[in-house]
Amino acid sequence: MTTTAPGALTGGPALPQRRELRTAVPGPRSLELQERRAAAVARGVSSTMPVYAAAAGGGVLVDVDGNSFIDLGSGIAVTTVGNSHPQVVADAGAALARFTHTCFMITPYEGYVQLAEELAAVTPGDHDKRTALFNSGAEAVENAVKIARYATGRSAVAVVDHAYHGRTNLTMALTAKNMPYKDGFGPFAPEVYRAPTSYPFRDGLDGPAAAARTIEVLERSAGANRLAALLIEPIQGEGGFVVPAPGFLAALAAWCREHGIVFIADEVQTGIARTGAWFACDHEEVVPDLVTMAKGMGGGLPIAAVTGRAELVDAVHPGGLGGTYGGNPVACAAALAALGAVRDDGLIGRAREIADHALPRLRQLGDPRIGDVRGRGAMIGVEFVRPGTDEPDAELAKAVAGACHRAGVIVLTCGTWGNVVRLLPPLAIPQDLLVEGLDVLEEALRSA
Ligand code: PLZ
Numbered sequence: 091m092t093t094t095a096p097g098a099l100t101g102g103p104a105l106p107q108r109r110e111l112r113t114a115v116p117g118p119r120s121l122e123l124q125e126r127r128a129a130a131v132a133r134g135v136s137s138t139m140p141v142y143a144a145a146a147g148g149g150v151l152v153d154v155d156g157n158s159f160i161d162l163g164s165g166i167a168v169t170t171v172g173n174s175h176p177q178v179v180a181d182a183g184a185a186l187a188r189f190t191h192t193c194f195m196i197t198p199y200e201g202y203v204q205l206a207e208e209l210a211a212v213t214p215g216d217h218d219k220r221t222a223l224f225n226s227g228a229e230a231v232e233n234a235v236k237i238a239r240y241a242t243g244r245s246a247v248a249v250v251d252h253a254y255h256g257r258t259n260l261t262m263a264l265t266a267k268n269m270p271y272k273d274g275f276g277p278f279a280p281e282v283y284r285a286p287t288s289y290p291f292r293d294g295l296d297g298p299a300a301a302a303r304t305i306e307v308l309e310r311s312a313g314a315n316r317l318a319a320l321l322i323e324p325i326q327g328e329g330g331f332v333v334p335a336p337g338f339l340a341a342l343a344a345w346c347r348e349h350g351i352v353f354i355a356d357e358v359q360t361g362i363a364r365t366g367a368w369f370a371c372d373h374e375e376v377v378p379d380l381v382t383m384a385k386g387m388g389g390g391l392p393i394a395a396v397t398g399r400a401e402l403v404d405a406v407h408p409g410g411l412g413g414t415y416g417g418n419p420v421a422c423a424a425a426l427a428a429l430g431a432v433r434d435d436g437l438i439g440r441a442r443e444i445a446d447h448a449l450p451r452l453r454q455l456g457d458p459r460i461g462d463v464r465g466r467g468a469m470i471g472v473e474f475v476r477p478g479t480d481e482p483d484a485e486l487a488k489a490v491a492g493a494c495h496r497a498g499v500i501v502l503t504c505g506t507w508g509n510v511v512r513l514l515p516p517l518a519i520p521q522d523l524l525v526e527g528l529d530v531l532e533e534a535l536r537s538a
Contacts, residue, residue, distance in 0.1 A: 119142065150523070157498065205223065214371045320352070329506055332471075339376045362432060388425045393421035474487045490538050515527070
């Protein structure tokens with residue numbers, strides 16, 4: 091047994107990139123913390139794994155018992171550039187030492203402006219853009235809806251089946267799934283209309299046919315003239331890593347344009363290199379009117395944004411958008427460093443490399459319990475079903491994820507039926523660790 095790894099307390103690239111279990115999972119220190127937690131932390135906030143983090147970087151997370159896990163979850167798609175990326179640490183650290191907060195609405199600072207400039211450059215489309223910064227994905231989504239309502243003078247908002255947009259009151263209404271997100275928390279915000287989406291594995295429709303179905307339902311239930319916005323994840327995240335059929339998003343965007351409906355792409359999970367492009371909309375050359383983003387943009391710090399057409403965003407009166415912490419200076423510095431790391435570390439290409447390795451490998455398994463393997467870039471889902479049917483098998487997804495956890499690999503599940511194992515590795519993960527993580531996943535599936 092080796093002693094504490096050098097760098098184990100600082101994270102970052104110094105952390106040895108290996109899977110190593112020193113205790114049972116969870117170990118004694120984690121068990122102790124789990125007991126303290128039960129007496130102090132709200133039960134409603136739950137965790138996928140009861141192991142407590144001590145350090146993380148590259149493709150690993152080390153727990154308080156010294157166990158080193160391969161991270162295929164990135165804290166739900168957040169640590170795209172890796173945990174404690176050196177440039178993020180340096181730039182956020184320097185910002186931290188200068189000032190921690192002034193409130194952009196009181197005395198502004200350059201980092202906010204620079205981040206807005208950079209987001210205008212990387213988001214889809216070369217039109218004139220404006221940005222407002224917030225703290226979380228849900229807050230960005232709420233504000234995108236506020237902007238769309240203000241700019242159009244309309245109140246109705248369209249969303250689709252399997253959608254996930256957050257846990258605040260409006261975003262709970264926009265989210266499709268009851269448990270665990272909505273149950274008992276109503277009443278919800280009104281004027282939300284839901285239509286079917288494109289789910290090729292389950293509906294077998296091509297993109298234009300799926301879009302026609304979505305549009306028909308919305309015209310009938312809401313009326314195109316009453317809709318302020320259509321809000322959609324270009325690849326659904328929590329709903330099951332559902333990649334829509336080609337042409338689906340473009341057809342919806344065209345319909346929105348025709349009827350003056352603001353097309354909002356929720357790229358909170360898909361944005362910032364995750365799918366092998368700056369944004370998932372880029373794969374289909376779809377240009378949304380507004381883009382929401384969070385997660386990967388902050389290199390692990392809480393920051394979110396709405397970026398979109400200047401004439402829409404600037405329709406809102408001065409003082410109509412904001413919040414005490416939105417665009418915190420330390421988080422802005424971290425975000426600027428994270429965007430720089432995407433470029434400097436070639437992470438868009440790296441995301442594609444991950445897909446090129448993982449997708450064919452998982453598809454080749456030919457296991458009859460795997461209904462579908464799908465995704466783009468480093469956003470990959472394996473949907474489990476009962477062999478010979480499309481009946482969701484959530485038990486199997488749970489068993490496979492559990493076996494991975496016990497073997498030292500962090501994977502997450504998702505899906506309306508909870509039957510999808512999803513992979514969201516940091517793009518900083520070394521290739522050999524990715525391969526080893528997939529070996530463990532395969533073994534977990536064989537033994538489940
Ligand atoms: N939009 C597309 O994926 C967050 C949720 C985890 P926040 N997804 C992870 C959970 O169970 O709370 C998400 C998303 C999309 C919006 C959000 C919300 O982002 O930063 O969690 O508010």
